[in-house]
Amino acid sequence: MMYSELREVFGKRLISNGSLIKFGLFLPLILASTVLPQETDIFPVPDSYRIEGIPPIRKSEVKNLFYDPSAIKSNLIWDIDRKNKRLLVTDETNNVYLLDSPLSKPVKLFDKIIPNSIKVRADGSSFAFNSDHEDQDNYQLYLYSFKNKSINKLVTLTGKDESIDSFNWDKKGDSLFYTRIDYDQKTSKVCRFDFLKEKCFAVDLKGIWYVMDSDGARVLLKYWKASGNQQLFVFDINSGKLTAIEEQGNARKSFLTTDRMFWTSEGNENCTSEPCVLSRGLSNSDINQLKLPKDLININDMKISPKGNNILFHGTVNGMDYLRIFQLKNNQLGEEIPQFITGSYVIWNTRWFSDNEVVYTLENNGKPASIESFKMDSRKTTFWTEGRLPPQLKNKVKPPEVIKWKSFDGMEISGYIVGPKSVRKKSPVLIYVHGGPQIVDKPIFNLQDINLASNLGLNIIHTNIRGSSGFGKEFMDADNKERRADAVKDIRTLLDWIEKQPGLDATQIYLKGESYGGFIVLSTALQEPNRIKGVVAEYPLVSVSGLLFQNSTDEFVKNEYGDPADINLISMLDGLSPLNNSDKWNNIPLFMTRGKLDTRNPEKDVIELKNQLQQKGSEVWFIFSTDAGHGFGGEYVNAALFQFLKKQINKEYKEK
Amino acid sequence: MIRIKSLLCIALLSTCFVGNVFAGSTFSYGVTTFFGNVVEFFVGVYEDGDDCPLRICQNCKPNTICRPIDD
Numbered sequence: 037m038m039y040s041e042l043r044e045v046f047g048k049r050l051i052s053n054g055s056l057i058k059f060g061l062f063l064p065l066i067l068a069s070t071v072l073p074q075e076t077d078i079f080p081v082p083d084s085y086r087i088e089g090i091p092p093i094r095k096s097e098v099k100n101l102f103y104d105p106s107a108i109k110s111n112l113i114w115d116i117d118r119k120n121k122r123l124l125v126t127d128e129t130n131n132v133y134l135l136d137s138p139l140s141k142p143v144k145l146f147d148k149i150i151p152n153s154i155k156v157r158a159d160g161s162s163f164a165f166n167s168d169h170e171d172q173d174n175y176q177l178y179l180y181s182f183k184n185k186s187i188n189k190l191v192t193l194t195g196k197d198e199s200i201d202s203f204n205w206d207k208k209g210d211s212l213f214y215t216r217i218d219y220d221q222k223t224s225k226v227c228r229f230d231f232l233k234e235k236c237f238a239v240d241l242k243g244i245w246y247v248m249d250s251d252g253a254r255v256l257l258k259y260w261k262a263s264g265n266q267q268l269f270v271f272d273i274n275s276g277k278l279t280a281i282e283e284q285g286n287a288r289k290s291f292l293t294t295d296r297m298f299w300t301s302e303g304n305e306n307c308t309s310e311p312c313v314l315s316r317g318l319s320n321s322d323i324n325q326l327k328l329p330k331d332l333i334n335i336n337d338m339k340i341s342p343k344g345n346n347i348l349f350h351g352t353v354n355g356m357d358y359l360r361i362f363q364l365k366n367n368q369l370g371e372e373i374p375q376f377i378t379g380s381y382v383i384w385n386t387r388w389f390s391d392n393e394v395v396y397t398l399e400n401n402g403k404p405a406s407i408e409s410f411k412m413d414s415r416k417t418t419f420w421t422e423g424r425l426p427p428q429l430k431n432k433v434k435p436p437e438v439i440k441w442k443s444f445d446g447m448e449i450s451g452y453i454v455g456p457k458s459v460r461k462k463s464p465v466l467i468y469v470h471g472g473p474q475i476v477d478k479p480i481f482n483l484q485d486i487n488l489a490s491n492l493g494l495n496i497i498h499t500n501i502r503g504s505s506g507f508g509k510e511f512m513d514a515d516n517k518e519r520r521a522d523a524v525k526d527i528r529t530l531l532d533w534i535e536k537q538p539g540l541d542a543t544q545i546y547l548k549g550e551s552y553g554g555f556i557v558l559s560t561a562l563q564e565p566n567r568i569k570g571v572v573a574e575y576p577l578v579s580v581s582g583l584l585f586q587n588s589t590d591e592f593v594k595n596e597y598g599d600p601a602d603i604n605l606i607s608m609l610d611g612l613s614p615l616n617n618s619d620k621w622n623n624i625p626l627f628m629t630r631g632k633l634d635t636r637n638p639e640k641d642v643i644e645l646k647n648q649l650q651q652k653g654s655e656v657w658f659i660f661s662t663d664a665g666h667g668f669g670g671e672y673v674n675a676a677l678f679q680f681l682k683k684q685i686n687k688e689y690k691e692k
Numbered sequence: 693m694i695r696i697k698s699l700l701c702i703a704l705l706s707t708c709f710v711g712n713v714f715a716g717s718t719f720s721y722g723v724t725t726f727f728g729n730v731v732e733f734f735v736g737v738y739e740d741g742d743d744c745p746l747r748i749c750q751n752c753k754p755n756t757i758c759r760p761i762d763d
């Protein structure tokens with residue numbers, strides 16, 4: 037543009053006093069600004085993502101989903117340093133902090149490494165941890181020294197697919213015991229590291245084995261034959277002898293004392309009542325059953341105090357956790373310490389500071405996690421951390437409401453609802469199915485729930501369908517092999533239950549599942565062509581037969597899902613999946629993710645399902661990450677998921 | 693006419709500055725990851741470790757809170 041033309045456009049005054057010259061300096065900025073607001077308002081897709089079917093997402097539409105980390109405080113216990121009475125804690129960023137005293141400022145020890153488990157040495161000088169930050173799903177063993185403030189890798193793994201999933205200090209803290217699981221060879225080795233060298237013992241362990249406890253000479257081992265058949269063994273490192281303690285029943289929790297071992301058991305012939313806790317002498321092999329109060333049910337955990345005078349039990353009744361402590365005398369329960377936690381909480385990571393003081397984490401769906409300890413003699417509670425929420429997140433959701441419904445066969449299934457404080461006459465529903473399936477979903481502080489409930493008006497129903505843990509062995513095994521379809525029916529009968537609820541909109545039901553939960557929601561949508569309006573399947577299992585043919589965990593998977601050689605079973609399982617059944621898929625909109633490095637579920641099944649549904653004309657929002665594995669997520673995934681649900685809900689209301 | 697053009701200029705500059713306003717908000721423009729300094733969704737989990745081996749049931753996502761396993 038010539039000067040004369042500029043003069044014509046912008047007028048004499050601007051030109052004559054030099055303003056246009058100054059204006060010209062701003063011109064690129066101004067011109068850019070006409071474009072930039074639109075470009076910068078688009079949520080960037082990470083370079084490692086390949087997306088399909090996902091429209092551009094405006095940052096302005098999802099900004100409410102994200103918060104400054106300083107606005108939220110949520111702390112949980114990694115482990116305790118009993119000798120120095122201090123805590124190792126995590127926060128909402130998953131870093132590892134040292135908390136020296138109650139309500140002191142946590143000191144960050146390291147970040148960018150998220151341990152799976154941390155265990156402090158008896159003398160408080162260091163802690164061991166395992167982490168898969170170098171190679172997903174392959175955990176390695178590290179030591180953090182408080183003195184040097186440094187991390188050392190303790191063991192070099194040499195196998196093709198090795199992992200140290202579990203470890204334990206001996207009581208004195210002289211050495212670490214652990215199992216090296218070779219997922220390629222499907223064997224485990226029990227090993228000891230004494231800070232001079234590693235020694236692996238010549239005992240043949242087929243399958244997946246964990247170290248549960250050790251006292252220097254003996255190692256308590258768990259063999260994962262199946263979720264409902266966790267077997268217990270003692271390995272004597274001097275004699276090399278492996279002794280079976282519990283092979284028939286299910287031994288979930290166990291520990292050693294100076295002269296006995298204790299374990300929770302289901303299905304053992306020595307159990308005269310349920311729940312059952314057995315103990316056995318280390319020298320004379322006599323077996324005792326602890327006499328438990330009748331109202332002590334659904335035990336998830338038990339821990340003995342350092343000197344063995346008390347034992348704590350942690351469990352869940354009607355969706356709420358309890359923590360109960362009893363004296364332990366002559367291997368039997370004595371008097372109960374009056375209960376000290378009031379209110380409805382999820383309790384995590386109990387630890388004994390001493391025989392007189394216990395420390396634990398509390399949270400619920402409206403309260404971030406915080407840590408407190410309780411002294412039994414003075415009945416004094418000490419607050420170690422305080423949870424914090426920004427004002428815009430407070431009082432957004434109602435307290436969780438435990439729900440129960442009868443499935444097709446009369447089995448009682450339960451879950452809980454998290455709903456918005458402000459409700460419409462009838463609110464849309466998101467049913468969430470957890471992965472595993474041998475885990476349990478509890479009403480923890482959940483920012484996703486708060487966001488979905490408050491921004492989209494969704495009622496989120498968290499389910500613990502058959503196969504979940506926490507409801508006994510029979511419940512956990514009720515979806516095994518040919519009974520896999522029964523787990524899908526649990527969700528279908530939940531749809532019937534929703535139809536009878538006056539506050540829930542049964543014409544607006546969405547499903548969300550991760551991993552195995554993804555399989556259940558895909559299968560449910562296949563069988564419910566009209567009642568389901570949208571499906572979110574994050575890094576899903578798409579085909580059980582595909583899993584059986586590829587999975588490295590082999591025997592455990594076979595025991596849960598069945599034998600791939602069983603043609604009738606495989607045919608039935610294949611009928612549950614929308615893969616190769618896309619003709620029955622009623623074009624229900626689908627949001628699906630997949631990580632390239634996911635070794636648990638077959639990639640080709642996910643891609644094939646996506647292709648089949650796209651070819652059929654279904655709406656498919658798909659995210660493929662080239663550098664993530666199983667369980668991947670992140671800001672973009674969350675933003676896209678939110679937009680997907682928002683679109684489906686708005687579409688339904690518009691159609692009405 | 694001049695007045696209208698000046699308003700246009702102000703409007704354009706205002707639009708431009710809106711982006712900078714965001715820079716001071718919870719969004720962290722210019723850092724490696726767009727929301728690198730913010731808390732995102734928490735994972736809704738669970739008690740792992742008791743009934744399921746790590747490789748089967750551990751579903752912690754990067755950058756989100758995971759409950760420390762109590763084994």
